[in-house]
Structures are given as structure tokens and as C-alpha cells.
Amino acid sequence: MSFARELQERHRALHAATLAHPFVRGIGDGTLPVERFRFYVEQDYVFLIEYGRVLALAVAKGRELDGMARFAELLHATLNVEMALHRGYAGKFGIAAGDLARVAAAPTTYAYTRHLLATAYAGAAAEIAAALLPCQWGYGQIGRALAAAPPADQPLYAEWIAMYAGEDYHALVAGLVEGFDALAAVESAAARERLDQIYLLSSRYEWAFWEMAWRMERWPI
Numbered sequence: 001m002s003f004a005r006e007l008q009e010r011h012r013a014l015h016a017a018t019l020a021h022p023f024v025r026g027i028g029d030g031t032l033p034v035e036r037f038r039f040y041v042e043q044d045y046v047f048l049i050e051y052g053r054v055l056a057l058a059v060a061k062g063r064e065l066d067g068m069a070r071f072a073e074l075l076h077a078t079l080n081v082e083m084a085l086h087r088g089y090a091g092k093f094g095i096a097a098g099d100l101a102r103v104a105a106a107p108t109t110y111a112y113t114r115h116l117l118a119t120a121y122a123g124a125a126a127e128i129a130a131a132l133l134p135c136q137w138g139y140g141q142i143g144r145a146l147a148a149a150p151p152a153d154q155p156l157y158a159e160w161i162a163m164y165a166g167e168d169y170h171a172l173v174a175g176l177v178e179g180f181d182a183l184a185a186v187e188s189a190a191a192r193e194r195l196d197q198i199y200l201l202s203s204r205y206e207w208a209f210w211e212m213a214w215r216m217e218r219w220p221i
Contacts, residue, residue, distance in 0.1 A: 003184040003192065004133065004177045007199045014200075015138065018207045023214040024142055027160060030152025037156065038093050040213035042103045045086045047209070050113035051135070052078050057120040058128040067125060070179045074136070077172055085163060089156065107219055108212035112205040119198055126183035130195040133180055134203040139164045140173040 001009070008015065018024065023040070026032025055075040062068035090100045105113065119131040143164025151158060163169060184195060211217075 002177070002181045003195075004137075004180050007130075007133075007196060008137070010196070011200055011203055014203050014207065015141070018138060018203075018210065019142060019145060021207065021210045021214070023210045024146075027157045028146035028149050028152060030154035030157055032154075032157065034156070036213060036216060038089075038095075039216045041086050041089045041093070042095070042100065043106055043109045043209075043213060045083065045090070045100055046103055046105045047109055047113060048078055048083050048086065050117060051132075052083075054116045054120040054128065054132065058125055058132070061120075061125050061128065063125065067179050067183065070175045071125075074132075074172055074176065077169075082163075085159075089160075092156065106212055106217045108205070108208050108217055112202075112209060115201060115205060123198075126180070126187060126191070126195060127198055129176065129180040129183055130198040131202050133176060133199060134206050136173050136176050138203075138206050140170050143169065 023032060023036065027037070052075060055071050055078060058071040059068050059075065062071060087097055087100065090097070116131050120128050123131075143161055143166070146161045147165035152161075184192060187195065
């Protein structure tokens with residue numbers, strides 16, 4: 001079993017809880033209130049800006065051209081595909097691009113992106129990949145799971161599901177998993193334990209991000 005699959009299996013309960021979250025299930029069956037999805041779109045746009053910075057640091061810290069190319073491909077897809085999708089959603093909600101760019105990070109968005117950026121600045125490529133994997137892989141799993149269920153009568157959500165269930169997105173996920181496994185293969189047992197802890201923290205933040213969107217989290221003061 002690859003190390004990525006080992007981590008996924010080790011933290012299966014957490015991933016199952018994320019897939020079962022009411023926000024995720026609401027996208028799938030079309031019952032999610034639109035105002036919550038709008039909040040999610042705004043916060044995910046903020047998140048993706050920082051995610052792009054993390055990917056850029058991963059490219060800079062790469063030692064092998066193949067690995068650098070994988071991170072660069074993810075960076076391109078994030079900045080030019082995912083963010084374009086979010087801008088399209090924002091337009092449907094009547095949010096101008098300039099207003100979207102001025103959205104402030106909610107507490108969980110801020111905390112999650114600080115975790116990713118701290119890992120990217122202080123860590124090597126393997127650690128960055130471990131931090132990124134739960135988001136990239138998790139969205140692909142959610143997309144495929146929701147696509148396999150009866151379609152929801154909500155075009156916005158159907159478009160979202162189609163993107164994350166699509167072959168292009170899953171090719172990116174497969175590349176990240178393959179690259180992570182290659183990096184982890186040469187690490188010591190102690191280093192692998194460190195990768196596990198980074199992966200686990202990102203996985204927890206993935207659940208927390210859906211919870212934040214479900215509650216439409218605001219700063220308390």
C-alpha cells in the first residue's frame with residue numbers, strides 16, 4: 001500500500017465525517033440553502049489565493065523537475081480554473097470581482113491558510129504535499145461520491161459536482177498522490193510520522209472548513 005493510501009486508511013473516520021457533513025450532503029441533494037453556498041464561495045476564493053501561494057512555494061522548493069511540474073500544473077489549475085469557477089458563481093450571486101477580492105477571511109479560513117503557509121515556508125516539498133493532499137484528494141472524493149448519487153435539481157451545485165468529479169480534476173489529484181508517494185518513499189520513519197501529523201491537521205481543517213461554511217462563521221469580536 002502506498003504511503004498516501006496508508007494515511008487515508010489511518011484517518012478513515014475523519015474522512016467519512018467530512019463526506020457526511022450536512023454542508024456536503026446538502027450540495028449533493030440540493031437542499032443546502034443558497035446563502036450558505038454563497039458564503040462558502042466567498043471564503044473558498046480567499047482560501048484559493050493562499051493555496052496558490054503554497055503551490056508556488058512548492059514549485060520553488062522542488063528538487064526534481066517532475067515534481068516541480070506537478071505542483072506547477074496544480075498552480076495553473078487553481079489560479080485559472082478553480083478561481084474562474086468561483087468568480088462565475090460570484091457573478092450569479094451579483095458579487096462583482098472587485099468585491100470578491102475584498103472578502104475578509106473568516107477565523108477558520110485564516111487558521112487553515114496559516115497552517116498551509118507555515119508548512120510551505122518552513123517545510124520541504126514532501127511536507128508541503130502532505131499539507132495539500134487532504135484538500136485536493138478530499139474534493140475529488142466528494143465530487144465522485146456526490147456524482148454517483150441521484151442528481152440534485154440545483155444547477156449551481158450540479159456544476160460544482162461536475163468539476164470535482166471530472167477526469168481533468170482527478171488527473172491532478174492522481175499526480176499529487178503519485179508525487180507525494182515518491183517524496184515519502186525516501187523519508188525516514190520519523191519524517192513519515194511528521195508527514196502523518198501534517199496530513200492529519202489538514203484533514204481536520206478540511207472538516208472545519210465545511211463546518212465554518214455551514215455556520216457562516218464570523219469573527220466574534
